[in-house]
Amino acid sequence: MNKVACFLFIMTMQLTFAQLSVRNNAYVYVNNMALYVEDDVNIEENTAYIYLRNGSQLLQGSGTTGNSGQGRLSVFQTGTSNTYMYNYWCSPVGINSGSAGNTVFTPNVNFFYETAAPISSSPFGFITGYNGTTTQIANYWLYTFTGTTAPPNDYQDWEGLGAGPGSLATGGLANGTLASGYGFTMKGNPSGAQKYDFRGRPNNGTITTTLNANRETLVGNPYPSAIDARDFIHDTNNAAIIDSGTLSFWEQDPTQSTSHVLINYVGGYATYTIDVTGTVETFTPATFDTYNVDGTLNTTGGGSTSGKNVYRYIPIGQGFMVKGNGTGGTLRTTNAMRVFQKEAPTLSEFFRVGDNGRTENQYNEEGMFMMPDGYKRFRLNIDFDDTYTRQLTQNFHHTATAGEDYGLETISPARLSSDVYWPNNDKAYNAQAFSFDVALHIPLVLNINRSQLVRFRLFDIQNFDESQPIYLHDMDNDLYVDLRTQNYELNLDAGNYANRFEITFTSNALSTEDISIDDFTVYQNNNLSELHVLNPNQREVKSINLFDVNGKQLFTKVDLPIAPKYEYSTKHLSEGVYIVKITFESGQDLSKKIIVANKQ
Incomplete structure (x- = not known):
């Protein structure tokens, strides 16, 4: 194999090495392109660097030794959070010491801020207060979620990475370190879109995390390159343990995020999955709600609804939640999932990426995924008292079943004070799939916490015949409303409505038409x-x-x-x-x- 010691500016082409070794006082500067190394990377001395700039990414092949050296790879990622908003992260690097292989991430070792473009950065300072700055990170808001403590999926299960006061950790992770592959939370600073410089040994190879049965774990993209969500979700190992193939992405409402007080938090999880062919993406936006002091949902009010989106290629640094199914096991990411996929410069969302010459699925001008031939879809917006909207997605394909259809359905995230979902196999879905039949009856379950106006609206209707009605059947009133022609709204008292509403495609009673x-x-x-x-x-x-x-x-x-x-x-x-x-x-x-x- 070729082993190259480098002092290079790589500007205009994709460069491939068998192995890459960067020696004392040398560096590799990669601009707007992919650097591919078939085997391992050795950034030998602590004065050696690899700089990935302007969307550049490092991809690696089948090397088995592991990356090594005391030098650092440097790659930027920009957060969207302000002083009061969390981003979910996953570091693409670990500390630059120890034997060959992936190392732990430590915030006060691996986080830098840019001081002079294009390569000069300084380590962030870490403070014990609540508010970060452009040069300081507040320890207080650094947490991870491994789903290993009891009771499961409780607010108190968050484990502190920082040493700030008031940590909720029941036994924080030692020295604020985090194994590669796990995600963490962090708040930003008053300037908003802070550029972070991750510096350290680049992660590489197969990376594993533990996914406990029926519990959520904060994981993410652990590499200095994008990864393909299809390959991650449908990896044979992962498909056996991820609940319904659902990835959940946290977002807070920027218009309401003006305080560190928990009861003022307004946020929620967007959900995403993709089918095994990579041709059908299913995304449902976050529905915002507020939280009580103990971290439970506030049942007396609601928030707005997100306008962000999630697409197939997961960018550098992105963290997300994954829930284990009834068995759980070991989740893995591999080099085979890595792709060179830059974030589109016109898209503002941290977890939203676009085209870079790869074969992409198609989206309409509203950012909605366009279903291929043979598939149908509609989305149902349910408005609660004009306060917030829960969106549900219904997919159709001849291969879909009445049971679980992995990669076409997503589990509904945390229930809101008043909420609605598709019920199936004792689970709550915000996206599900069936084989289309005009005789279908698709039930809806509504939970209403107080008397309020509820409105049903239909949109994003794809590949349906124009003459095919889509009815909301209100069984208590024996009323069929074609949502393609009008909305349906009514006042509902507090209670559980498990047997009142359904979607049908034929009317078995007097029609709401003339x-x-x-x-x-x-x-x-x-x-x-x-x-x-x-x-x-x-x-x-x-x-x-x-x-x-x-x-x-x-x-x-x-x-x-x-x-x-x-x-x-x-x-x-x-x-x-x-x-x-x-x-x-x-x-x-x-x-x-x-x-x-x-x-x-």
Whole structure:
């Protein structure tokens, strides 16, 4: 093999080495490209460096010795958090000492800030206060989550990496070190988008972390290159232990993050998965909610909804949560998952990457993934009191089953104060898959913590025939609402609604579309805020009555003249479902449900 001692500027091409050795006072400067080393990297003396700049990345092959040396690789990543917001990280480097192989990450050894472009940086200072600066990191907010303590997945399970006051760790990790592959949290500084310089021995080869059964672990991309989420999720080892193939990405609401006080936190988890072919991505955005002092969800209020996205290629430094299934085991990342995939410069989200000449899936102008032929999809937005929105995704493909479809479905993250999900196999999903059939009945479960207005909206409808309705069936009211033509909203009292709502594709009762008996038609004109009753054959009408869904009579019209049309104002009515009952002189009755949604 070739072993090269370097003092190089690599600017315009992709360079490949069998092995790479950087000696005393030498450095390799890589600009806007990939550096590929088939075997191992030895940055020998502590004055030797490899600088990855302007999106450059280091990829490695099948070397078995492990990277070595006392020198450092340097790579930048920019956080989006401010003083009060967490980012989830995973270091691409470890400390630059010890025998060959991956080493532990230590914040006060591996974190630097840039002092003079393009290669000069200084170590961050670490303080015991709450607020970081452009040159100091607050110890207080450095935590990891390994899911090994009891009770599982509790707020108190976070383990401190820093030495600041008030640590919640029940036995913090020794000396603030973290094995490669595990993720950690950190807050930023008042300037917001802080550029961090990770410096140390580059991680390489197979990296393992423990994923406990039915518990979450904070892991991430441990390399100085992007990794392919498809290869990570569908690795044969990982597919046997990751619950539903779901990756969860933390985000906080920047408009509400103005305090370190826990009850003022407004945040949530976005979820992502991808099918084994890499052609179908399923992403559901974070729904923000607030938290109590003990870290539990605040059940008296809510937050807004995220506008960020997650795509296939996971960038350098990105941390995320993974939950073990019922067995758990050893999670792994490997060099085979590594790709040269730069973050697109026009995308602001830390965990959002774009095109760099690789074969990419297609997205529309709203950033929604475009389903390939043979797949269908729709998304359902459920608004709770106009406070926040939970988004659900429904995928369809002929290979999908009524059970779990790994890579097409995602587990719903932490339940909100009021929430909704797809139920399946005693689990709560925010994305699921079926083989499409017009006879399908897809149940929804709603948990409502207090009386409030709930609204159902449909969007991102892909590869459905234009004539195919998508109904929300309100079984208590025997009402079918085609969400392709109108939203449905109603007031719900506190409680669990496990058997009231479902999605169907056929109507088995009187449709919410206009109905006729002998050409007699009843409909609500919401543009005019009027109830219209059409009587083209001029039948004799005895009375027209309007009731709410609780049976309360709101008005009655009698002694009606024979006329082709009757019109009544509904401006005074609250938005909701009502029942119109028409009685004919012949004794025949006609009842019709209408939805009042008065236009402002």
